[in-house]
Amino acid sequence: MPIESLDSKAAREQLAARDGAVWIDVRTVPEFEAGHPEGSVNVPWAVLDPSTGGMAHNPDFLPTMQKHYAADTCLYMSCQAGVRSMNACEELAGAGYTALTNVEGGWGGKRDPMGTVVVTGYAECGLPTANEASTYETLKGG
Numbered sequence: 001m002p003i004e005s006l007d008s009k010a011a012r013e014q015l016a017a018r019d020g021a022v023w024i025d026v027r028t029v030p031e032f033e034a035g036h037p038e039g040s041v042n043v044p045w046a047v048l049d050p051s052t053g054g055m056a057h058n059p060d061f062l063p064t065m066q067k068h069y070a071a072d073t074c075l076y077m078s079c080q081a082g083v084r085s086m087n088a089c090e091e092l093a094g095a096g097y098t099a100l101t102n103v104e105g106g107w108g109g110k111r112d113p114m115g116t117v118v119v120t121g122y123a124e125c126g127l128p129t130a131n132e133a134s135t136y137e138t139l140k141g142g
Contacts, residue, residue, distance in 0.1 A: 003089045004101045008122040011076050011103045012037070021074035026088045027107065029134045031080065036107065038128035042136045045079070045088040061088065062095055064140050071096045078103035078122065081110050
């Protein structure tokens with residue numbers, strides 16, 4: 001089953017119309033805590049690797065998702081621009097998840113090589129936002 005891609009506004013509208021649907025923000029904990037879609041849950045797909053100072057795949061991503069969300073849960077995956085969230089969708093699809101939507105443009109918007117916004121990000125769409133603390137550590141451990 002192909003992974004659907006929607007911009008933030010269309011994804012938010014669909015999510016509101018679907019019982020049991022969940023918005024998963026796959027950005028890092030600090031990114032999430034700086035601002036995120038209201039009602040979203042933080043499960044980072046990548047984390048900061050202290051040994052390199054760069055980003056690395058989060059080995060706890062899939063186990064955490066499997067612990068809390070059935071494979072048929074309608075999931076809207078977002079990140080900063082849409083790349084990490086698509087990677088997360090592909091990983092989940094490979095694990096048998098069937099109702100996945102990548103939020104193209106993510107939080108900050110998708111830009112072309114010249115820096116021009118191609119898809120407006122969630123933060124600039126006038127949609128409900130929040131900045132409460134991430135509950136990822138609780139999800140991961142619980």
